[in-house]
Amino acid sequence: MRTLKRTLPIFLLLLLVAGTVHAELVSKIAAIVNDDIITTHQLDLKLAEYFANEARGRKIPPQQIAALREKLLDRMIDQVLVKQQIKSLGLTVSDAEIDQAIADVQRKNKLTREQLSKALEAQGMSYDAYREKLRAQLLQYKLIGRQVQSKIDVTDTDIRLYFRSHIDDYREPPFVKLANLLFPLPQHADDAQIAEVRQRAAQALARLRAGEDFSVLLKELEASGQAQGGEMGRFKEGELSGAIREALAGLKTGDYSSPVQTLAGFLIFKVVDRTPGHIRNFDQVKAEIKQKLVDEDRERQFKKWTTTLKKDSYIDIRI
Numbered sequence: 001m002r003t004l005k006r007t008l009p010i011f012l013l014l015l016l017v018a019g020t021v022h023a024e025l026v027s028k029i030a031a032i033v034n035d036d037i038i039t040t041h042q043l044d045l046k047l048a049e050y051f052a053n054e055a056r057g058r059k060i061p062p063q064q065i066a067a068l069r070e071k072l073l074d075r076m077i078d079q080v081l082v083k084q085q086i087k088s089l090g091l092t093v094s095d096a097e098i099d100q101a102i103a104d105v106q107r108k109n110k111l112t113r114e115q116l117s118k119a120l121e122a123q124g125m126s127y128d129a130y131r132e133k134l135r136a137q138l139l140q141y142k143l144i145g146r147q148v149q150s151k152i153d154v155t156d157t158d159i160r161l162y163f164r165s166h167i168d169d170y171r172e173p174p175f176v177k178l179a180n181l182l183f184p185l186p187q188h189a190d191d192a193q194i195a196e197v198r199q200r201a202a203q204a205l206a207r208l209r210a211g212e213d214f215s216v217l218l219k220e221l222e223a224s225g226q227a228q229g230g231e232m233g234r235f236k237e238g239e240l241s242g243a244i245r246e247a248l249a250g251l252k253t254g255d256y257s258s259p260v261q262t263l264a265g266f267l268i269f270k271v272v273d274r275t276p277g278h279i280r281n282f283d284q285v286k287a288e289i290k291q292k293l294v295d296e297d298r299e300r301q302f303k304k305w306t307t308t309l310k311k312d313s314y315i316d317i318r319i
Contacts, residue, residue: 030073032316033080038073040319046072073317081309086139089146093138101134148301154293162289163282170280173236176248177273181218181229184265200226201259201266208256214270231272244269 031038047069051060060068106116117127125133163170183201186193204227207217221227237245247257247269257269 030317030319031077032314032318033077034084034314036080036084038076038080043069043073043076043319046076069319073319077310077315078306081306081313082140082143085147085309086143089143091139091142091146093135093142097138098131098134101138102131144298144302147305148298151301152294152297154290154297158293159286159289160282162293163285167279170285171277172275172280173238174277175234175273175275176237176240176271177234177275178232178248179214179230179270179272180232181221181227181268181270182265183227183259183267185263197266198259198261201268205256205259205268208268208270234273234275 028040029037030040030043047065050068050072102116105111106113109116111119120127120130181201181204183197183204185197189197204217204221208214218227218229222229237248240248243260243262247260248271251257251271253271253274255271257267257271259266259268
């Protein structure tokens with residue numbers, strides 16, 4: 001049991017117990033938070049919800065269950081304190097505000113109302129329950145805005161320091177744009193057939209490296225049925241197989257790889273373009289970094305505020 005700050009009169013405790021959940025026994029009270037109580041039944045429901053959603057089938061050792069219950073109860077206490085503060089300040093959220101929040105969700109996820117409803121049903125949540133969940137979130141945002149927004153301070157210096165210390169997070173991966181010539185192998189090709197196709201690929205490569213136009217040679221080889229190919233598109237180098245990466249190593253834009261043997265046949269790759277990995281411009285990511293730092297600072301300030309709120313509240317934990 002843990003008691004913080006002031007002590008409620010014993011008759012008020014009795015009234016709280018008598019008027020909650022049809023006169024549950026005192027032993028089934030998990031915690032008293034000012035004028036509200038949290039029951040063991042409510043805590044068990046939160047535990048079941050955790051296993052169904054956050055744990056997602058992950059097994060938790062029995063010896064950790066007690067610690068998990070304590071953590072969930074602490075989270076529930078925070079939620080009760082937040083609700084009490086919302087009520088005390090008279091904060092409300094209108095249906096129009098909820099409608100706007102839902103419209104934002106639909107726009108960002110490119111969902112129709114029907115698609116959103118189906119997505120919610122797949123998660124076991126009704127549309128009305130979703131609206132109420134949004135209402136609770138919006139109320140908490142308003143409370144945060146009232147209590148901690150003025151304490152949030154993110155400067156240009158903070159943003160630049162974050163950018164410099166996390167520079168690799170803003171480095172775009174290198175891309176390579178490819179075209180290819182495929183000289184197919186006959187099904188169940190023998191050594192002689194493989195050697196013949198390899199020789200045709202080597203001859204084509206020699207012509208390309210001598211300066212012949214790739215598109216012109218491709219049309220000629222396609223017309224004679226010797227090869228096929230064309231533009232392949234852009235790839236992150238990490239997306240390519242080891243054999244292809246090895247064949248492309250050191251090649252510059254306009255270069256051709258040596259023939260690469262695959263199950264389909266012999267491939268010659270042309271490097272159409274290379275885009276080296278480069279750092280995104282600071283001005284491009286400044287707003288993104290600022291929002292991240294503001295969100296993190298808001299979370300820190302809110303935790304500090306709830307810690308102070310706990311110290312100034314009556315909290316009696318009974319499990």
